[in-house]
Amino acid sequence: MLTFEALSKTFSEFIGTYSFPSEPKQLYDPVRYIMSLGGKRIRPLLALAAYNIYHDNVEKANHAAMTVEVFHNFSLLHDDIMDNAFKRRGKDAVHIKYDENSAILSGDVMMIWSYKLLEDYTANIVDIYKVFTKTSIEVCEGQRMDMDFETREEVSILEYIEMITLKTSVLLGAALKMGALVADASKQDQSHLYEFGKNVGIAFQIQDDVLDTYGDEATFGKRIGGDILQKKKTFLYLKSLELLSESQVERLKSLFALDYTIVNEATHIEEVRNLYNKAFVNVHADETKLVYQQLAFSHLDAISVNKEKTEILRSFAEKLLNRKV
Secondary structure, X not given: OOOHHHHHHHHHHHHHHOOOOOOOHHHHHHHHHHHHOOOOOHHHXXXXXXXXXXXXXXXXXXXXXXXXXXXXXXXXHHHHHHHOOOEEOOEEOHHHHOOHHHHHHHHHHHHHHHHHHHHHOOOOHHHHHHHHHHHHHHHHHHHHHHHHHOOOOOOOXXXXXXXXXXXXXXXXXXXXXXXXXXXXXXXXXXXHHHHHHHHHHHHHHHHHHHHHHHOOHXXXXXXXXXXXXXXXXXXXXXXXXXXXXXXXXXXXXXXXXXXXXHOOHHHHHHHHHHHHHHOOHHHHHHHHHHHHHHHHXXXXXXXXXXXXXXXXXXXXXXXXXXXXX
8 A cells, every 4th residue: 555645746746747738828827827736635645545445556546536636626716716715825816816717717627627537447437427427516516505605694504514515525535436436446335435535524624614713824824714704604603603692692693794894804803713712612613523533434444455455544534634734
């Protein structure tokens, strides 16, 4: 079994030599730009790791790994437009560096290109396409739910979990399942790997909610309190509504209803965080994250291979879910 460092090196070498068309330059330059910004590359590494459980020649899974990476970056490119985000991975977002129309069209071609990357596969290709198509639709559904939540007054925690499952988690599960499909793993193993990734993804997003409010800005890589300023109905917000007193709930709701152009942002974030603290909501978030983490590991333990081969996925998930960035 290769380490994640070795898998990362393999994928970095592949992505470094992979080339998109040179023309039309205005279409593909934004693609090359967003792909050059790097990132954690969690999803392609999961695809390679799933394949590596069964076979050593991980290069065969590079195109599947690249598929999920291109699709993920396409979704980020469009998300930044919808969120009016100015930065991505510390650099100008694509719609800022170029323009909004260029970002939309380059994102469109990235989505289509992600399917093109699968053309080299013949074995299990129908199943691979089915997994990827289903996941692509679900990611869009999750994004729409996230947008709808911004204007809905009432959102349940169960609805929130469904939204983050679709928007974030299913792509992690799909990356693993696609790697397993390329490796011709059993259907049972494919299913367990998918569920492992999906549940790690849910735990990952809850951890991300916590870091956005309680993280260290210098290490987290983006402004702390961004979710609060964007009026995001995160796990922290929704759980606080369940736990706070009636007067505290009204105050929290009123803070999220304010026009932020007339408030001091730092003071505003601090008051919301103080209400979260009174609900001990970070403790509840940690407990919920642990539930999904344990569920993920139960599926990992059910895979029909030597447990030493899945240890890399376990250690990676533990590192991911204990991160500070």
